[in-house]
Amino acid sequence: MLNMQTYRVLYEHYRDLAVNLFEWKGLPEGIQERHIERVLFSEGKCLFFRDPLQSFMVLPCGPGPYLNVYGDPLHWRAMGLNYNKQYKASECVLIENTKMRTPTADTVHMFVRKLYEAERTMDTNIKTSKVPFVFTCDEKNVFTYKEIFRRVDGNEPALFGAKGLDLDAIKVMPTRAEFIGNELMDYSHSVENKLLTFLGVNCSPVDKRERLITDEAESNNQLLDMNTDLMLEARQRACEAINSMYGLNVSVELRHKREEATPDDEPVPEQ
Numbered sequence: 001m002l003n004m005q006t007y008r009v010l011y012e013h014y015r016d017l018a019v020n021l022f023e024w025k026g027l028p029e030g031i032q033e034r035h036i037e038r039v040l041f042s043e044g045k046c047l048f049f050r051d052p053l054q055s056f057m058v059l060p061c062g063p064g065p066y067l068n069v070y071g072d073p074l075h076w077r078a079m080g081l082n083y084n085k086q087y088k089a090s091e092c093v094l095i096e097n098t099k100m101r102t103p104t105a106d107t108v109h110m111f112v113r114k115l116y117e118a119e120r121t122m123d124t125n126i127k128t129s130k131v132p133f134v135f136t137c138d139e140k141n142v143f144t145y146k147e148i149f150r151r152v153d154g155n156e157p158a159l160f161g162a163k164g165l166d167l168d169a170i171k172v173m174p175t176r177a178e179f180i181g182n183e184l185m186d187y188s189h190s191v192e193n194k195l196l197t198f199l200g201v202n203c204s205p206v207d208k209r210e211r212l213i214t215d216e217a218e219s220n221n222q223l224l225d226m227n228t229d230l231m232l233e234a235r236q237r238a239c240e241a242i243n244s245m246y247g248l249n250v251s252v253e254l255r256h257k258r259e260e261a262t263p264d265d266e267p268v269p270e271q
Helices: 002-019 033-043 105-130 139-153 181-198 214-246
Strands: 022-025 045-051 055-059 061-063 075-080 083-088 093-096 133-136 171-174 251-254
Touching: 002 033, 002 105, 022 033, 022 214, 033 045, 033 055, 033 093, 045 061, 045 075, 045 083, 045 214, 055 075, 093 214, 105 181, 181 214, 214 251
Parallel strands: none
Antiparallel strands: 022 251, 045 055, 045 093, 061 075, 075 083, 133 171
């Protein structure tokens, strides 16, 4: 249960960051930006269209049966709760997560799996460091000594045993478990920095003990811009098509403007 909970909490945290990167403005009544972003995150595309009876809608979609010479669908099928209807490609607008319609969820899952492994390994390492021993005893006393360990693990200040409890019957062997929490924490931070950079979040991956030099700052900023531009440009193209087709004034931009890193060629003097 703790394994599942750890993965779920990590995944939901970074998923929420991802779907909150962009701010949509001018959307028709009844459409919220989360209706767009959660589908782009999980499926890489969604369909904006006007239903004859329900006005404007945004729903997950799949390609129709026929393609043009470039392999693009001539129809799109919009699918929602109690809704399944096909539209001509010329009657709707496909909103893409990237030019290749790649969902963000796949990459987030990949990085979260690494973070999950680091977190659970740290938990295990802390446990083994707390009680770095292997216990051996008679089979008939296994339950008794398990209960003793359970109470030790529960941080009880004192343990009480029956008068006949033979502590000499239990043998203890050290496992020589080494505490590697600091190394695991550094690894976890490294993985998180890569994930945040993928999402276009400035996480200052350069060691904070050193000042950014010009080349490092520019290189990091370029990578952040490239990652966000992949998704932002795809959304802006969709906005232009929506506004042209329906006469609306829909726009999208980054929710938080990235702060420029302050370069400094002078190294920090050693302490």
